[in-house]
Amino acid sequence: xxxxxxxxxxxxxxxxxxxxxxxxxxxxxxxxxxxxxxxxxxxxxxxxxxxxxxxxxxxxxxxxxxxxxxxxxxxxxxxxxxxxxxxxxxxxxxxxxxxxxxxxxxxxxxxxxxxxxxxxxxxxxxxxxxxxxxxxxxxxxxxxxxxxxxxxxxxxxxxxxxxxxxxxxxxxxxxxxxxxxxxxxxxxxxxxxxxxxxxxxxxxxxxxxxxxxxxxxxxxxxxxxxxxxxxxxxxxxxxxxxxxxxxxxxxxxxxxxxxxxxxxxxxxxxxxxxxxxxxxxxxxxxxxx
Amino acid sequence: xxxxxxxxxxxxxxxxxxxxxxxxxxxxxxxxxxxxxxxxxxxxxxxxxxxxxxxxxxxxxxxxxxxxxxxxxxxxxxxxxxxxxxxxxxxxxxxxxxxxxxxxxxxxxxxxxxxxxxxxxxxxxxxxxxxxxxxxxxxxxxxxxxxxxxxxxxxxxxxxxxxxxxxxxxxxxxxxxxxxxxxxxxxxxxxxxxxxxxxxxxxxxxxxxxxxxxxxxxxxxxxxxxxxxxxxxxxxxxxxxxxxxxxxxxxxxxxxxxxxxxxxxxxxxxxxxxxxxxxxxxxxxxxxxxxxxxxxxxxxxxxxxxxxxxxxxxxxxxxxxxxxxxxxxxxxxxxxxxxxxxx
Numbered sequence: 001x002x003x004x005x006x007x008x009x010x011x012x013x014x015x016x017x018x019x020x021x022x023x024x025x026x027x028x029x030x031x032x033x034x035x036x037x038x039x040x041x042x043x044x045x046x047x048x049x050x051x052x053x054x055x056x057x058x059x060x061x062x063x064x065x066x067x068x069x070x071x072x073x074x075x076x077x078x079x080x081x082x083x084x085x086x087x088x089x090x091x092x093x094x095x096x097x098x099x100x101x102x103x104x105x106x107x108x109x110x111x112x113x114x115x116x117x118x119x120x121x122x123x124x125x126x127x128x129x130x131x132x133x134x135x136x137x138x139x140x141x142x143x144x145x146x147x148x149x150x151x152x153x154x155x156x157x158x159x160x161x162x163x164x165x166x167x168x169x170x171x172x173x174x175x176x177x178x179x180x181x182x183x184x185x186x187x188x189x190x191x192x193x194x195x196x197x198x199x200x201x202x203x204x205x206x207x208x209x210x211x212x213x214x215x216x217x218x219x220x221x222x223x224x225x226x227x228x229x230x231x232x233x234x235x236x237x238x239x240x241x242x243x244x245x246x247x248x249x250x251x252x253x254x255x256x257x258x259x260x261x262x263x264x265x266x267x268x269x270x271x272x273x274x275x276x277x278x279x280x281x282x283x284x285x286x287x288x289x
Numbered sequence: 290x291x292x293x294x295x296x297x298x299x300x301x302x303x304x305x306x307x308x309x310x311x312x313x314x315x316x317x318x319x320x321x322x323x324x325x326x327x328x329x330x331x332x333x334x335x336x337x338x339x340x341x342x343x344x345x346x347x348x349x350x351x352x353x354x355x356x357x358x359x360x361x362x363x364x365x366x367x368x369x370x371x372x373x374x375x376x377x378x379x380x381x382x383x384x385x386x387x388x389x390x391x392x393x394x395x396x397x398x399x400x401x402x403x404x405x406x407x408x409x410x411x412x413x414x415x416x417x418x419x420x421x422x423x424x425x426x427x428x429x430x431x432x433x434x435x436x437x438x439x440x441x442x443x444x445x446x447x448x449x450x451x452x453x454x455x456x457x458x459x460x461x462x463x464x465x466x467x468x469x470x471x472x473x474x475x476x477x478x479x480x481x482x483x484x485x486x487x488x489x490x491x492x493x494x495x496x497x498x499x500x501x502x503x504x505x506x507x508x509x510x511x512x513x514x515x516x517x518x519x520x521x522x523x524x525x526x527x528x529x530x531x532x533x534x535x536x537x538x539x540x541x542x543x544x545x546x547x548x549x550x551x552x553x554x555x556x557x558x559x560x561x562x563x564x565x566x567x568x569x570x571x572x573x574x575x576x577x578x579x580x581x582x583x584x585x586x587x588x589x590x591x592x593x594x595x596x597x598x599x600x601x602x603x604x605x606x607x608x609x610x611x612x613x614x615x616x617x618x619x620x621x622x623x624x625x626x627x628x629x630x631x632x
Contacts, residue, residue, distance in 0.1 A: 033425075037607030038510040060605060062512065066570075079578055180317055182341070182350070184551075186514035202556060204565065211528050211548040213350035242605035244516045251497040 005111060006052040008143040011082065012109055014047035016081050022107050023078035026063050028056040035119075038063065050083075051106055057116040057125070060084065061091040061192035064101050081107040081140075081147025085116075086174060087127075089136035090234035091192040095244040100195060110139025114147040127237045127250065130154055138272060156258055160271040162251060174252075175217065180245045187249055190242035193232045200224060218267040222252060230256040234269040263287060290477065291470035294451040299329035301468040305376060309413075312346055314339050314379040323377070332378065334447075336421040338597060342384050342522035343377055347391065347408045350519075351548045354404065354529065360540035371407040376464065379417040383428045383597040385440035386523025388414070393591040394525065404547075413464045416441030416457075418477075422484035425598030427611055429489035433595055435480035446477050453477055487611050492586035495579060496622055506572040509614060510606045515551035517600035517608070518577070523585075523593040525552045526557075537543040551576055578613060 011063040027050045029039030036055045038062075041047055060082050071079050084092065089108060112135050115128030134146040162170060180234045185201075188194040201209045201221045210217050226249075233253045240249045260266055264277040293301075305311055306327065313332040323343040326332055356367040382427060388409065395402040396409065398438040419426075419435035428434060438444035441463030446453040454470055455477060456462040518524040528550040535542040553574070558567040567573050584591035594610070601609050 031607045031609060031610050033601075033607075033609065035607055040506070040509045063510075066509075176318065180320055180322065182516075182519045183549075184515040184553075185517050186512065186516045189512035189514040190605055198556065202554065207530075209528050210532065210546070211351075211547055211550075213548050228510070242512070242514070244520065244603040244605075 002053045003125040003145040006050070009109065009111070010047045012051050012141055012143060013041060013046045013050055013081065013167055016107060017041070017044040017047065021079070022081040023024075023138055025050070025081045025083070025109070026060050027083040027109075028052065028058070028060075031226055052083075052111065054115065054117040054124075055119055056083075056085070057237075057241055059088050059190070059236040061088050061095065062190060062238065064092070064095065064106060065195045068100065069103075077102070077105050079105050079107060083109045083111060084136055084139065085111055085113040086133035086136045087113075087131065087236040088192075088236055089138060090133075091236055093137065093269040093272055094193060094234060094276070095195075096197070096272070097279070107154070108136070108139040108141075110136035111141045112142065112144030112146045114149060123239065126158065127235055137270065154223050156254070157259060158251060159255055162255075174222075175215060175232055177247050178218045178222055179215060181222070181247060182245060183213045183218060183221065184244060186242040186244060187222075187239035187247075191225075192236075192238070193234075194225065194228050222249070226256055228254045229253055231264070231266065231276055232259045232268050233257055290473055290475060291468075292448070292451055292473040292475065293453040293454055293468055293470035295334070297458075297469040298445075298452055299332075301465075302329040302332065302378065304467055305464075308374075309376040310373055311378055312343065312375060315350075323380075326378075334379065336379075337419075338355040338381060338426075338599065338602075340599075340603075341520055342387060342597065342599065343380055344384075344387060344391065344522050344525070346375065346377060346412065347388065348395075348402075348405050348525055348527070348549075351546065352404060353544050354547050355489035355545035357531075357545065358540060359543075368403075371404060371411060372412065375408070375412045376415060377412055378415045379445070380414050380441060381418060381419060381524040381597070382435060382440065383426075383595040384435055384522050385414055385416055386428075386432075386433050386437065386595045387597070389440050390523045390585070390591045390593050390595065391525055393589045394585070394593075398589055411612060413460055414443070415464070416442040416444040418444060418446045418480055420447065420478075421481035423598070425611075427482055427485050427487050427598060427602040428596035429482050430611075430614075431489055431592060431594055431596040433483065436477065444477075448475070448478060485611055487614045489582065489592065489614055490618055490621055492583050492592075494621050495617075497624065498617060499579070501619060501620055504575045504617065505571045507616065508571045508608075511553075511570045511574050511604055511608050512555055513555060513570045513573065514605070515553050516603045516605070518551040518553055519549060520599040520603050522595055522599075523581070524551070524577075524596055526552055551578070574608070578610070578617075582614075 016022045025041040027039050028036050029049045030051050031037045038060055039049055041049060067080055096103055104152050114126045117123060118125055130152055132151060209220055235257060237250050266277050312323050313326045314321050314336055315326055315331050316333055317324060320340040321336055322339055322341055353369045358365045395405045416438060422435055433537055438455060438457050443465060444455040444456045444457055456465060482503060527547050529547045532544045532546055533541060534544050559565045568578055581593040585591055
């Protein structure tokens with residue numbers, strides 16, 4: 001399956017570049033060490049560098065932020081093609097809603113996705129076991145046949161354990177997890193939704209968060225980031241996968257996903273027509289807060 | 290050479306903990322990290338490499354440099370110089386070599402960093418040889434070796450029945466007082482050196498390649514996070530700020546704080562007026578490599594990379610310093626072939 005997707009991807013990428021439809025195809029390649037990583041293909045002759053398998057977990061939408069401005073003043077913003085799984089397209093949808101990306105500048109090569117695997121255990125990632133979406137909500141071209149996967153009910157089982165704890169116990173849990181955070185911001189940098197030109201955690205004037213790499217600053221950063229992603233996080237898990245200290249950041253983000261879903265019946269990036277609730281004001285709105 | 294059994298080594302460690310802070314590899318949740326240990330059974334002896342280098346015990350990720358107190362017209366400055374003796378147990382040869390690099394920059398180059406120098410002086414290094422190169426390692430390409438004892442005070446080699454103990458310095462010999470061990474004429478085992486052979490260009494060869502288009506392509510996938518710089522045993526950039534910790538009608542107390550900073554951060558090189566000479570990730574990542582292989586060797590006589598492989602292991606998007614070194618060597622060779630090397 002992934003082999004035929006790979007062949008189709010290469011063919012499509014080559015065509016797009018040959019026809020001049022796009023200037024670059026952002027996809028995946030195999031590094032000299034054999035691991036999959038993001039790739040940028042400019043030359044149709046290089047299209048065969050592209051690969052597809054169940055370790056293509058990176059959310060490539062993050063690279064669209066590098067391409068929001070023209071290379072030189074006065075020039076047009078070049079159009080790019082990007083390989084996108086269903087979760088990646090949800091992230092793109094959030095960025096479209098937020099006016100970050102011009103839709104016509106992105107050619108979406110949607111991929112029918114059977115889920116991504118953990119690199120260490122080769123088992124399906126937890127987020128992919130829960131995922132119901134096999135085909136992106138929109139695309140310009142689709143590669144692969146939608147795989148048949150048995151539907152799973154979202155039971156929030158991973159959160160239940162934390163929710164059972166008292167507030168003090170939860171605080172202790174997160175203090176233990178954040179303690180080994182090194183403030184490298186890999187989580188933020190890997191997140192398509194974190195695109196502030198200057199992050200509040202690093203802003204100097206005014207200085208909201210101190211420079212110390214200590215628990216208060218680290219905890220503040222993570223909680224702030226989680227809140228800034230409330231109603232925007234698409235559960236692609238790019239943050240957790242990027243974390244060099246393996247902090248279970250998805251627990252934090254999913255808690256807010258759950259709350260937003262309970263309050264608004266809304267999942268970020270899911271429906272191109274529904275505006276995000278936390279960016280929408282309705283005069284008559286009443287919330288059970 | 291002496292031979293000590295694991296339980297004898299553990300007993301010595303336990304006794305040592307009574308009189309000094311012992312820092313050793315310890316499992317902290319999901320990660321293996323150098324941490325102060327309270328008992329030898331917390332120490333992990335069998336490991337490849339720790340998630341972080343031990344540089345934080347010499348250049349902490351956060352430290353108070355000064356406390357300033359102002360009462361009326363009277364101002365007092367209190368320098369928080371490190372006082373405590375510490376033992377770093379089971380440091381790998383590459384990480385110890387990283388300290389030699391930091392010494393060249395922070396101690397041997399005036400003005401010395403008194404905080405770093407103080408901790409270096411008050412620390413005894415007990416090395417633990419690697420039997421081989423681990424995945425991502427390339428120490429042998431950069432002048433090191435998995436069993437190199439040149440930068441430690443004591444070197445341990447794991448052998449059948451325990452550890453061979455080599456006293457490298459007088460400081461190390463003193464530390465070993467009380468260790469139960471028997472004399473042996475068994476030679477130190479030679480570690481397996483199988484690993485990548487990477488040609489590292491001489492410092493002088495780098496400037497000619499500065500404007501190669503290669504850099505924009507190679508750095509395109511970089512996310513501009515700080516992970517590579519923070520796990521690196523030789524990256525040492527920092528930020529300093531003053532914080533008011535107490536203020537009242539009688540006076541004010543200020544703390545001068547230093548913390549790690551990263552040249553990968555977009556704002557790192559921003560200057561007054563808002564201009565940023567390293568505004569793109571191409572500028573930033575290229576600078577990181579030039580710092581390691583061109584600027585540090587030229588300014589301080591030390592290549593600022595020890596081949597520990599952490600930056601490769603930790604990068605979320607597969608940016609690979611070994612790949613870069615190979616590419617750069619090929620670029621340089623191609624330029625020589627074209628006769629354009631002296632541009």
